[in-house]
Amino acid sequence: MQPEDSRYDRGLGRMRAIFGPKIESALQGLAATSPDLVRCLVEFPFGDVYSRPGLDLKTREMLTVAALTVLGYPQAELKDHIRGALNVGCTPDEISEIILQMAVYAGFPAALEAVKSATSVFGEKQ
Amino acid sequence: MQPEDSRYDRGLGRMRAIFGPKIESALQGLAATSPDLVRCLVEFPFGDVYSRPGLDLKTREMLTVAALTVLGYPQAELKDHIRGALNVGCTPDEISEIILQMAVYAGFPAALEAVKSATSVFGEKQ
Amino acid sequence: MQPEDSRYDRGLGRMRAIFGPKIESALQGLAATSPDLVRCLVEFPFGDVYSRPGLDLKTREMLTVAALTVLGYPQAELKDHIRGALNVGCTPDEISEIILQMAVYAGFPAALEAVKSATSVFGEKQ
């Protein structure tokens, strides 16, 4: 039996580890419209799933970069997770390699949209 | 037997009820490139489908907000239908609730993109 | 602060209300491969989201039928939720009307796949 507050706290801790301390003000912005979506976002993906021991954080971020490249439309979320992937130990070359592989599974438009997002994020890092 | 003009007129009436009187200038803008797409848009979705008695207009707009949240890429259309949903009696809380539920079926990136569109529309309303 | 067990129990209660008592053996089947996915499924969509007061259960099931029709590939889940929608008060005509409306937003192939699933479920009911 696990109290809700620990899910939220654990999720927020995981989000800070991936996205850095700025994540809290980003969440506050979203919470103005939908505080419950923010709570669910912190608790379920990060408090429940990303906190599980079965895969390390770098592998999880690589899988998420692949998933968002395949979906294609959520480029804002893809940029956040490319930043996150770099924060937890991925290299830019590994991210480019994931995007290239997704050209096979979701087509070249998906890869081209993603590489533009990656370029924009890699530019911030320099 | 029903003449075509009545489909167009009925559809345009339904669009005015949902989107307000500005819809006609928006349609004129689209018609410059593709008058036939505009005619089909007025006649089929609004003249044929939205004019049917089986579901009330508020329910239809809620279903459409769900559908566009799931699709993810058509944020411009989603904003139009969030405005439309508010016009026909949805509350902002109901719209946020629909978007949250879609996180279950289409994932959090879909919900996050939609909540950003909702935030932008709710801001216009204030 | 809310203990985890209450999320699970609340979610299972909600699933029973929608899908009927057979849901527990269906969940046991899935749990043989992935007990944690089953736990998350009970807790997050049903314990957290479907238990919220903002939308009644019939409206939630109508939105989910719309969402699954748009996604197109999850016909097994669509059949489950068409059964669920009937259980919580939708009529077959309302379900057919939702599917028809989705032809506008996701195209006719989505609607045709969904109407075949609906036909199969309506047949069980007779």
Add this chain to the structure above:
Amino acid sequence: MQPEDSRYDRGLGRMRAIFGPKIESALQGLAATSPDLVRCLVEFPFGDVYSRPGLDLKTREMLTVAALTVLGYPQAELKDHIRGALNVGCTPDEISEIILQMAVYAGFPAALEAVKSATSVFGEKQ
């Protein structure tokens, strides 16, 4: 001004030209669940769109085979339109070529699913 009955008749004529005379019993099967979806299907895609002069029928069927390959999930509709494409003058080689091109835009899984459907339809033809 064009009466509704002519839309239906024109659409049914177009469907017969593409799918052959068996289409009417297929439509009757669907109409048992959703007569209005069948009416909309005959009138809008085939009565309105496919009856327009801007593209010949063979080109339209090639575009539809491309679209259904990209969507991926509607393999039943894809098989129907591969049959339709053959009926209006496409060769099996042209269909295979369309599917191969779609590997570029929607990825290899889309192309592999489509080529299995094409194989099944080409087998019927021999």
Add this chain to the structure above:
Amino acid sequence: MQPEDSRYDRGLGRMRAIFGPKIESALQGLAATSPDLVRCLVEFPFGDVYSRPGLDLKTREMLTVAALTVLGYPQAELKDHIRGALNVGCTPDEISEIILQMAVYAGFPAALEAVKSATSVFGEKQ
């Protein structure tokens, strides 16, 4: 047996025929982040697929406009291929007709997004 350089050269020639001579600087921009994705893009879609004899270049571009309209999210790629389609002999009316037909298969949001991209490209041409 065919050396790799001829795939690249053949692909680049095909891209110049479709997109015009500016394509080379566009590719150089992408290559700064992911030179290997650029190489694969030139070699596989254009060197291998678009260079095949089974479909003429105008038909290929029409199919690609259909595919990108269906996918919905890659509007930048859609604009490039609308320009390409015009370059290899499509008329604006044919492109509008393809987009209208895709409303049937992928829904009106897909068609509306595409017609906005087409409007923007047709405006450049005047």
Add this chain to the structure above:
Amino acid sequence: MQPEDSRYDRGLGRMRAIFGPKIESALQGLAATSPDLVRCLVEFPFGDVYSRPGLDLKTREMLTVAALTVLGYPQAELKDHIRGALNVGCTPDEISEIILQMAVYAGFPAALEAVKSATSVFGEKQ
């Protein structure tokens, strides 16, 4: 400069390493309809992409399992790659963990379809 035959041979070697020796008869089946799609499949995804040094084979298969779970419709390809992932060193628990994570990004229907495919593959292995 690299001759084409080496791309094919290298790709086939990679496919054997992932899918086992039965892959050659599977490819022969597909080649009866579309020999060129088979050639492209061997050469581009496996000869070009999967043969690159930037990611190890186990990581590539994990990314592909994620991608196919997100796409949802290609369950046959997903089963092949779950088998492939097991062959190159993934455990069933890691595959279940990937699928659970994809519930966050593509929704629960995607995860439920994938876990049914995984259950079927894990059953073969016992």
